[in-house]
Amino acid sequence: MGAYKPLDHRNQKPSSKNPGCFLSKPVCFWLVCGFLSLALLHLLCCAPAATQQAVFSPLRQYINNTYSFVSSVPGEGIKSCNYSEGTWVWAPGHARRYNATECNVKERQDCLRNGRPDTGYLDWRWQPTGCPLPAFDARTFLSAVRGKHVAFIGDSMARNQAQSLICLLTASFRYRLLYRDVGQQKHNFWSYAFPSYNVKVSYYWAPFLVRGKGKPEDDSIKENHVHLDAPGDRWAADADTIDVAVLAAGHWLLNGAIYYNNSEVIGAHNAPPDFTYTKIGYAWPLHMAYRTAVERLSSGRPRTVVLATFSPSHFEGRPIDSPTACTKMEPYKEGEKDLEWIFKEVRDVVYDEAELARARAGGDGGAVRIEVLDVTKLAAMRPDGHPSVYMNPNPFEHGVPEKMLSDCLHFCLPGPVDTFNEILVQVLKRRR
Numbered sequence: 001m002g003a004y005k006p007l008d009h010r011n012q013k014p015s016s017k018n019p020g021c022f023l024s025k026p027v028c029f030w031l032v033c034g035f036l037s038l039a040l041l042h043l044l045c046c047a048p049a050a051t052q053q054a055v056f057s058p059l060r061q062y063i064n065n066t067y068s069f070v071s072s073v074p075g076e077g078i079k080s081c082n083y084s085e086g087t088w089v090w091a092p093g094h095a096r097r098y099n100a101t102e103c104n105v106k107e108r109q110d111c112l113r114n115g116r117p118d119t120g121y122l123d124w125r126w127q128p129t130g131c132p133l134p135a136f137d138a139r140t141f142l143s144a145v146r147g148k149h150v151a152f153i154g155d156s157m158a159r160n161q162a163q164s165l166i167c168l169l170t171a172s173f174r175y176r177l178l179y180r181d182v183g184q185q186k187h188n189f190w191s192y193a194f195p196s197y198n199v200k201v202s203y204y205w206a207p208f209l210v211r212g213k214g215k216p217e218d219d220s221i222k223e224n225h226v227h228l229d230a231p232g233d234r235w236a237a238d239a240d241t242i243d244v245a246v247l248a249a250g251h252w253l254l255n256g257a258i259y260y261n262n263s264e265v266i267g268a269h270n271a272p273p274d275f276t277y278t279k280i281g282y283a284w285p286l287h288m289a290y291r292t293a294v295e296r297l298s299s300g301r302p303r304t305v306v307l308a309t310f311s312p313s314h315f316e317g318r319p320i321d322s323p324t325a326c327t328k329m330e331p332y333k334e335g336e337k338d339l340e341w342i343f344k345e346v347r348d349v350v351y352d353e354a355e356l357a358r359a360r361a362g363g364d365g366g367a368v369r370i371e372v373l374d375v376t377k378l379a380a381m382r383p384d385g386h387p388s389v390y391m392n393p394n395p396f397e398h399g400v401p402e403k404m405l406s407d408c409l410h411f412c413l414p415g416p417v418d419t420f421n422e423i424l425v426q427v428l429k430r431r432r
């Protein structure tokens, strides 16, 4: 599927031929040097800043990338690489890896099918600071998890990433659909097998990670009743079969719920006005939800638990029915937009719980390996990657309505969320 291959700078040899100069070699050399210096001098002192930027930034980037390729010794570089910091660099076609209609993604995230006309959002590649990030390779992923059951557990961002992985894998490998719920929940509980590597990939809907009653089960119900002491029922029932768990949650906890411990209400966040429970905010329930989930996965078989950090939305104060919400067509540049503190706080909760879980497991040697998949910054820089009004097919078919629903939270498939899986492969390959 035409994976984008970064240029291999190490293989470029300087040409040894005399470049057709009619003067003797040394004279020719000094002439060229002189001319180049003059041109450079002109550019530095007399060219407008924009031109300087245009000329030097690809050069700087080239040097940066070359340096990263050279400095990362295979294996060693991978171990110490931190993929969370970096920039999006222009790479035409990098994200065109599959046809989402063919891998059964949720219709609302199939932006190409829904008629999104601009496709520049598919032309970017995440370049971590100081190390390369190889393009997704299905064989590498499947080898890294040979014989294992990989389960994504969490909210619709966990599902977004799980569907991306299915698309990336089914584009190159034979698969079998093992299971899929019917009706309203058809995208919420499913499982695929990849027989050539004996790998199973599943998704379990659990927007609070823990047991959620009410709205999580039936969208027409208004309230969420969330039991912080019990892991989500469906995934917990299968927990003993899971070797690699990827957890992602946060958005539903920010929205709020009525929270329980041992079947007794302990407080609420954003409860409807007719409830008068103690207000407990979102941070503490978020800690507890992660803790309960990770604890459930910390007993039994040895396994890897990957905690994905928060992937922020880009409504940026606009209402959900604004047709102009998230219509930006390029990633943010470094420094253009600060991460909102609330998003930072939610990301940090995940780091804290990972730290705590590692300490509980007895450091690095325990049976459960805890990893953080930090996607917050790379996701925050992609306001252009959401379906926006193309969450529905051909939204402008009948003119331009004043109000139109926009999705500025999930990512289009294909799209920036594929990068989450590019990083996941590297995380799973580490220390094996």
Ligand SMILES: *[C@@H]1O[C@H](CO)[C@@H](O)[C@H](O)[C@H]1NC(C)=O
Residues within 6 Å of the ligand: 057, 060, 061, 064, 087, 129, 130
């Ligand atoms: C090159 O890397 C440095 C840090 O490693 C970073 O500060 C700088 O912005 C990078 N430059 C470009 C053009 O990517």
Ligand SMILES: *[C@@H]1O[C@H](CO)[C@@H](O)[C@H](O)[C@H]1NC(C)=O
Residues within 6 Å of the ligand: 082, 083, 084, 085, 372, 374
């Ligand atoms: C990566 O770097 C960020 C920012 O420098 C730091 O906060 C974080 O702890 C690091 N993450 C990992 C997984 O090492």
Ligand SMILES: *[C@@H]1O[C@H](CO)[C@@H](O)[C@H](O)[C@H]1NC(C)=O
Residues within 6 Å of the ligand: 099, 100, 101, 102, 112, 113
């Ligand atoms: C994806 O596949 C569907 C059905 O096979 C086809 O109709 C559609 O044109 C394809 N879309 C793209 C963007 O290639």
Ligand SMILES: *[C@@H]1O[C@H](CO)[C@@H](O)[C@H](O)[C@H]1NC(C)=O
Residues within 6 Å of the ligand: 228, 229, 261, 262, 266, 288
């Ligand atoms: C629930 O109650 C038990 C004591 O019965 C306590 O140990 C635990 O910390 C409480 N958990 C939460 C999430 O409040």
